[in-house]
Amino acid sequence: MLMNRVLAATLTVFLCFFVYLLFTTASGAYILWSLDELIAGIILATIIGLVSFKRLVKRDLRMANPLRWILALAYFLGPFLFSMAKANLDVAYRVITGKIKPGIVKISPDLKTDLGITLFANSITLTPGTLSVDVDEETNELYVHWINVKELHPTSQQVAGSFEKWVRRIAE
Amino acid sequence: MDWWDVAMMVFLSIGAFFNALAAVGLLRFPDVYTRLHAGTKCTTFGTIFVCLAVILFGVRLWIYESDAYSILTIHTFIALVCVLLTNPTGAHAIARAAHRSGVKPARAVIDELEKKEGK
Numbered sequence: 001m002l003m004n005r006v007l008a009a010t011l012t013v014f015l016c017f018f019v020y021l022l023f024t025t026a027s028g029a030y031i032l033w034s035l036d037e038l039i040a041g042i043i044l045a046t047i048i049g050l051v052s053f054k055r056l057v058k059r060d061l062r063m064a065n066p067l068r069w070i071l072a073l074a075y076f077l078g079p080f081l082f083s084m085a086k087a088n089l090d091v092a093y094r095v096i097t098g099k100i101k102p103g104i105v106k107i108s109p110d111l112k113t114d115l116g117i118t119l120f121a122n123s124i125t126l127t128p129g130t131l132s133v134d135v136d137e138e139t140n141e142l143y144v145h146w147i148n149v150k151e152l153h154p155t156s157q158q159v160a161g162s163f164e165k166w167v168r169r170i171a172e
Numbered sequence: 173m174d175w176w177d178v179a180m181m182v183f184l185s186i187g188a189f190f191n192a193l194a195a196v197g198l199l200r201f202p203d204v205y206t207r208l209h210a211g212t213k214c215t216t217f218g219t220i221f222v223c224l225a226v227i228l229f230g231v232r233l234w235i236y237e238s239d240a241y242s243i244l245t246i247h248t249f250i251a252l253v254c255v256l257l258t259n260p261t262g263a264h265a266i267a268r269a270a271h272r273s274g275v276k277p278a279r280a281v282i283d284e285l286e287k288k289e290g291k
Contacts, residue, residue, distance in 0.1 A: 022250060025242045032239055088190060088217045095197040095210060102206055102277055106284040125260035126216060131208055132260075133267045134285055143285040145205045145267060145277065152282050 008057040011064055013049030015056075017041055063115070068170055075166045080123060083161055087127045094147065103149040104133060107156040108141045109164045116171040117142075123163045130159055176232045183225035190218035203278035204270045212263040216255065223252040 020041040021033065028034020033041075062068070094100055111117050117140050121132040124144060131145040144159055156164045197210025230245035271285060 022246050025246050026240045032242060084217060088214060091197070091209060091214060092190075092193050095193055095200055098200060100201070100206060100279070101281060102203075103280045103282040104205075104271075104277060104285045105282060106288075121264065122257075122260040125263050126213060126256070129209065131205060131212075131267055132264055133205070133271055136288075143288070145209075147206060147209050149281050 004061060005053075007064075008061060009050055009053045011061075012053035012056050013045050016045035016049045020045055058114070063171070071166075072170045075170060079162055079166065080127075083163075084127050087129045090129055091147070099148075101148050102145065103152075104143055104145050105149060105152065105154055105159070106141055106143055107154060107159050108139070109156045109160075109167075111140055111164070111168060111172065113172055116167050119171050120160070120163060120167045123167065124160050127160070176228060180225045180228050183221045183228065187218040187221035187225065190214045190221070194218065204275055205267060205277050208263050208267055212259055216259045219255055220252065223248050223255075227252075 020037075024037045024041065025032045027037045030038065109117070109120055111120055117135065121135060121142060124130045124132045124142070129147045131147075132142050133145050134143040135141070136143075142156075146159065151158050191214065194210050194214035197214060198207050201207045201210055226248045227245050230241050230248060233241035234245055276286070277283060
């Protein structure tokens, strides 16, 4: 347990330092950074990381696995971007023709963690045609505003395609 | 004009097209929910392409001019990530607030949320 907390704090400090480096590129001669910025970055990242790691790491360290981040990248560049492009063209068609059939439907994805349901709801909102309106925090059911209702009581497969499967692999 | 310029122009055109489409959708759709569809998502997709054009611009200067331009590339990338995170969250917050203050979806064929809140 103590080991886990030390690991969580260390990872948070490294994450803070990485973000600080992103913000201060092109400041000097050490590859892209100056010595001043590196020292200030280490000090600030240590303070902020130690203060905030309990907020970042809530339950366990499952997101520290780099395989999950590679999967997340593959998900955003692959199926997510593709369905976003497809759905944008669909909404473009609806904007021009005015053919809509809106409604709020309920779906029950089989996701348990906060991160999973957040990722799933944001994916749904970002693909045009669907907009998550509310979430039932006890049962994790999502209420989705659908611009073209094809099915009055749909499964999450019909609303969001393969998103649920991907999100489960990334975040749970 | 080299292929960098061509790629940037293509990205900017796609971005401008989808942002314009969002504006049209905002005027054409009947209620707050359908307008959110047009107003948040087409702009996200458009903004991705506009940001990509800026990133390409920065990368070209980074390679051919000086390292100082890396700051343009990386900051645009961070802005893009922030847009991708906050845009759906904002849309969700507006939709939820609208439904809680009693705005009914126009021309809706089904409203499951109203059934739940009616209980």
